[in-house]
Amino acid sequence: MRRSAAPSQLQGKPFKKPKFIPPARSNPSLNAEITKLDPDMQLSEVAADNTLLQSQADPTIYSLNLLPAEDSGREMNHGETCAVPAFNLHHTVHSSPEDLTVSKGQEVEPGSVVKYFTVVWCKASKKKHKKWEGDAVLIVNGKSLTLKDLEGKDIGRGTGYKFKELEKIEEGHTMMIGGKEIEIMGSISPDDFSSGRCFQLGGGGPAISSSSQAAKKCFSNPLKSVYKPSSKENRQNSFQNCKPRHDPCAPNSLVMPRPDKNHQWMFNKNCFPVVDVVIDPHLAYYLRPHQKEGIIFLYECVMGMRVNGRCGAILADEMGLGKTLQCISLLWTLQCQGPYGGKPIIKKTLIVTPGSLVNNWRREFQKWLGSERIKIFTVDQDHKVEEFIKSPLYSVLIISYEMLLRSLDQIKNIKFDLLICDEGHRLKNSAIKTTTALISLACEKRIILTGTPVQNDLQEFFALIDFVNPGILGSLSSFRKIYEEPIIVSRQPSASKEEKELGERRAAELVCFTGLFFLRRTQEVINKYLPPKIENVVFCRPGALQLELYQKLLNSQAVRFCLQGSLENSPHLICIGALKKLCNHPCLLFNSIKEKECSSTWDENEESSLYEGLINVFPADYNPLMFTEKESGKLQVLTKLLAVIHELRPTERVVLVSNYTQTLNILQEVCKRHGYAYTRLDGQTPVSQRQQIVDGFNSKYSSDFIFLLSSKAGGVGLNLIGGSHLILYDIDWNPATDIQAMSRVWRDGQKHPVHIYRLLTTGTIEEKIYQRQISKQGLSGAVVDLAKTSEHIQFSVEELKNLFTLHESSHCVTHDLLDCDCAGERDHTGDSLEKFPVSRNCQLGPHHKKSDSLKPLSMSQLKQWKHFSGDQLNLKDPFLDRIRENVSFFFQNITNQNTAALLGKVTS
Numbered sequence: 001m002r003r004s005a006a007p008s009q010l011q012g013k014p015f016k017k018p019k020f021i022p023p024a025r026s027n028p029s030l031n032a033e034i035t036k037l038d039p040d041m042q043l044s045e046v047a048a049d050n051t052l053l054q055s056q057a058d059p060t061i062y063s064l065n066l067l068p069a070e071d072s073g074r075e076m077n078h079g080e081t082c083a084v085p086a087f088n089l090h091h092t093v094h095s096s097p098e099d100l101t102v103s104k105g106q107e108v109e110p111g112s113v114v115k116y117f118t119v120v121w122c123k124a125s126k127k128k129h130k131k132w133e134g135d136a137v138l139i140v141n142g143k144s145l146t147l148k149d150l151e152g153k154d155i156g157r158g159t160g161y162k163f164k165e166l167e168k169i170e171e172g173h174t175m176m177i178g179g180k181e182i183e184i185m186g187s188i189s190p191d192d193f194s195s196g197r198c199f200q201l202g203g204g205g206p207a208i209s210s211s212s213q214a215a216k217k218c219f220s221n222p223l224k225s226v227y228k229p230s231s232k233e234n235r236q237n238s239f240q241n242c243k244p245r246h247d248p249c250a251p252n253s254l255v256m257p258r259p260d261k262n263h264q265w266m267f268n269k270n271c272f273p274v275v276d277v278v279i280d281p282h283l284a285y286y287l288r289p290h291q292k293e294g295i296i297f298l299y300e301c302v303m304g305m306r307v308n309g310r311c312g313a314i315l316a317d318e319m320g321l322g323k324t325l326q327c328i329s330l331l332w333t334l335q336c337q338g339p340y341g342g343k344p345i346i347k348k349t350l351i352v353t354p355g356s357l358v359n360n361w362r363r364e365f366q367k368w369l370g371s372e373r374i375k376i377f378t379v380d381q382d383h384k385v386e387e388f389i390k391s392p393l394y395s396v397l398i399i400s401y402e403m404l405l406r407s408l409d410q411i412k413n414i415k416f417d418l419l420i421c422d423e424g425h426r427l428k429n430s431a432i433k434t435t436t437a438l439i440s441l442a443c444e445k446r447i448i449l450t451g452t453p454v455q456n457d458l459q460e461f462f463a464l465i466d467f468v469n470p471g472i473l474g475s476l477s478s479f480r481k482i483y484e485e486p487i488i489v490s491r492q493p494s495a496s497k498e499e500k501e502l503g504e505r506r507a508a509e510l511v512c513f514t515g516l517f518f519l520r521r522t523q524e525v526i527n528k529y530l531p532p533k534i535e536n537v538v539f540c541r542p543g544a545l546q547l548e549l550y551q552k553l554l555n556s557q558a559v560r561f562c563l564q565g566s567l568e569n570s571p572h573l574i575c576i577g578a579l580k581k582l583c584n585h586p587c588l589l590f591n592s593i594k595e596k597e598c599s600s601t602w603d604e605n606e607e608s609s610l611y612e613g614l615i616n617v618f619p620a621d622y623n624p625l626m627f628t629e630k631e632s633g634k635l636q637v638l639t640k641l642l643a644v645i646h647e648l649r650p651t652e653r654v655v656l657v658s659n660y661t662q663t664l665n666i667l668q669e670v671c672k673r674h675g676y677a678y679t680r681l682d683g684q685t686p687v688s689q690r691q692q693i694v695d696g697f698n699s700k701y702s703s704d705f706i707f708l709l710s711s712k713a714g715g716v717g718l719n720l721i722g723g724s725h726l727i728l729y730d731i732d733w734n735p736a737t738d739i740q741a742m743s744r745v746w747r748d749g750q751k752h753p754v755h756i757y758r759l760l761t762t763g764t765i766e767e768k769i770y771q772r773q774i775s776k777q778g779l780s781g782a783v784v785d786l787a788k789t790s791e792h793i794q795f796s797v798e799e800l801k802n803l804f805t806l807h808e809s810s811h812c813v814t815h816d817l818l819d820c821d822c823a824g825e826r827d828h829t830g831d832s833l834e835k836f837p838v839s840r841n842c843q844l845g846p847h848h849k850k851s852d853s854l855k856p857l858s859m860s861q862l863k864q865w866k867h868f869s870g871d872q873l874n875l876k877d878p879f880l881d882r883i884r885e886n887v888s889f890f891f892q893n894i895t896n897q898n899t900a901a902l903l904g905k906v907t908s
């Protein structure tokens with residue numbers, strides 16, 4: 001029987017032995033292109049070249065920060081480099097506990113032989129000349145056969161075969177399985193099966209199945225915008241000017257890697273001399289080492305030097321590492337230089353960013369390049385895209401995601417050579433308009449910048465990868481079967497050893513491959529440039545009115561209804577909202593009750609059963625506008641804290657964060673009452689004014705003492721280094737929101753030691769939310785994501801019972817849960833935090849060692865923080881000492897060991 005037309009084998013030679021072809025290179029169009037360029041050059045050689053490329057470069061550049069789950073006993077020794085595992089030709093193994101063999105439901109027969117084969121299949125028929133319908137993978141396990149298509153789906157099963165028959169299986173052998181006829185094409189190593197590589201052998205695979213335009217045309221020339229065929233004369237002229245723009249031999253010069261022979265052969269068709277691309281020394285002078293590495297990484301990615309013909313990258317450095325400067329350096333370099341004849345690589349760049357950061361980008365351009373070198377255009381109400389189109393002056397267009405949607409038609413008509421999507425984790429949802437709009441742009445050099453972990457959800461991770469390098473991971477359905485499902489199954493407590501190993505291998509493969517164009521570094525790389533950070537969790541005693549109202553709320557009909565068990569139509573979110581308001585200040589609850597009383601739906605409203613009788617707890621003449629600080633434990637602590645900062649550090653400033661506008665109103669009123677100059681940024685602040693407000697606060701001439709910030713409205717990406725004290729007045733379910741806010745002040749450029757205060761009301765729901773943030777339960781959900789709110793959280797009745805319990809007698813419920821031997825009675829100082837592993841919820845599993853400081857810390861880490869009760873006398877920290885009267889418990893941690901010497905200054 002002859003093989004006629006299995007889809008994945010229509011182009012290129014049919015293979016006998018499977019070869020490792022990473023997803024990007026297994027693409028028929030790539031294969032065709034290479035064949036066209038050099039008939040003698042085989043795809044496998046190109047793949048080998050790419051592997052080489054990978055190992056040549058600086059290993060640290062490949063580090064992906066995909067960290068182990070806390071409970072994982074195993075650590076794969078990935079180290080810094082992540083070389084693609086060598087192809088293993090051993091294809092027959094005896095099953096043993098180590099074998100990575102079967103899918104769920106298949107029993108491994110002791111001592112039996114497990115083999116894997118590539119096959120072609122068609123429906124069983126008596127026709128002499130078969131028309132093969134597709135490629136598949138055959139698993140022979142004992143007497144059982146399983147057939148999987150290249151998307152990983154089971155398409156046939158059979159049992160009861162004779163051992164003798166199965167032993168004879170070899171290339172060319174045909175057999176029947178589950179109503180399908182198959183022909184064996186070759187064998188596969190267990191290694192190739194367990195890593196998932198065998199599924200990438202061409203069919204149904206990358207690029208072909210992706211819907212995007214760019215995916216269909218995946219083998220692109222990263223230099224094509226530059227290489228217009230020139231006349232001989234022009235070329236000769238160019239040859240004469242072929243000098244590096246900056247001296248590559250000057251001390252501290254940063255020179256980009258030269259393209260290798262393969263790259264030159266493919267992209268330097270005009271045979272221009274290869275010229276060093278050198279980062280402008282003006283910029284190189286300021287660059288931190290990790291930024292230099294980052295620029296080289298980005299350069300290699302967009303030049304197609306890492307994965308042939310792919311020009312996308314994701315720079316996922318933690319917040320504050322200077323992703324903006326790295327991009328500006330890249331853009332400025334590519335706009336002026338190139339490796340072939342020195343010709344520039346790009347002409348126009350599009351930067352898409354959240355509205356509040358449009359002007360931040362402008363400022364950063366100005367800060368690093370001044371106003372003369374490069375002309376940038378920012379789109380706002382008064383400056384439309386038309387202006388950019390008409391003027392030849394501008395090479396960079398900066399626009400918000402919202403404006404992009406409105407001006408999409410015009411933007412599509414502009415030829416951009418580089419696209420940068422800042423805070424690009426929003427593109428993780430490929431169905432939203434913003435993503436489809438950006439996908440529709442023809443630009444192939446795409447960079448996503450994000451400081452938020454994106455590996456926690458593999459489908460979202462897939463969407464981001466697919467955006468920058470369309471089709472590189474195949475179709476979503478095959479990705480799910482081959483990577484996501486085994487990886488998730490392997491993380492379940494019930495997973496078998498085989499499932500665990502299979503999941504780990506697939507994750508390793510994915511990390512390894514995506515590491516070619518995904519880079520994440522952690523805060524630690526800039527710690528040494530930053531002052532110390534003193535983080536405090538402050539447990540504030542609730543006021544008497546708060547306690548009475550809290551008890552009453554917990555005894556309400558609405559709360560009791562929530563605890564009855566039926567969570568459908570349960571008003572638990574309303575109950576949680578009311579308790580959170582009460583923790584911030586009773587007057588907020590008072591306002592809600594009054595508002596509801598006035599509404600026409602008061603009687604039928606669930607809130608009426610929650611608020612019943614509450615108003616009587618307030619004094620008869622209660623006026624929310626005349627609220628007092630004493631009524632709220634946290635507000636009392638806050639006012640004392642502001643006073644002590646003002647007194648002891650008169651030149652320093654405070655960023656005061658809440659997620660609620662109404663709470664910010666109260667805090668603003670406190671500022672007024674105490675005569676503190678303040679400025680405010682929340683959801684209502686017009687985008688055009690935001691940068692001005694930020695700049696004003698950061699300026700050394702600013703008279704503002706306090707920056708009132710709604711973190712949800714505009715915290716992402718902001719630099720608020722004018723402030724060195726940050727107070728989180730309320731807690732969010734989502735740790736990412738709080739971490740984003742905290743990262744605003746402890747960043748490059750900060751001159752003072754940074755003090756962070758997280759205020760929590762002792763024994764209340766705020767403590768529970770905090771525990772949820774730091775406990776495993778909090779980590780296992782998809783909460784580490786800015787888009788997730790409490791509406792996305794599923795609660796069990798047990799959890800609700802816990803949430804709706806007040807612990808009046810405890811100094812700190814969180815400490816009670818830590819199982820700590822100090823019993824909260826003494827100044828307990830644990831070992832250095834850095835010694836303890838950080839818990840992770842990355843779906844990719846235990847493959848990387850570096851910690852990720854953006855993740856909320858775990859309970860066990862918290863235990864290592866210094867902690868003490870508020871009753872303790874003589875606190876060394878003068879700020880804490882002043883507030884301790886209203887505080888039942890403190891946790892404190894000081895980060896940045898290398899600058900801890902300054903601590904004397906901090907606490908003296």
Ligand SMILES: Nc1ncnc2c1ncn2[C@@H]1O[C@H](COP(=O)(O)OP(=O)(O)OP(=O)(O)O)[C@@H](O)[C@H]1O
Nearest residue numbers: 286287288319320321322323324325451717719748
């Ligand atoms: N090499 C450097 N030297 C001095 N300051 C720097 C350097 N690199 C960056 N900065 C400054 O550090 C601050 C943070 O940089 P940037 O806003 O680019 O961070 P980011 O990585 O984008 O963080 P986020 O994820 O929060 O947006 C900026 O004020 C920037 O100008």
Ligand SMILES: [Mg+2]
Nearest residue numbers: 323324422717
């Ligand atoms: Mg940024």
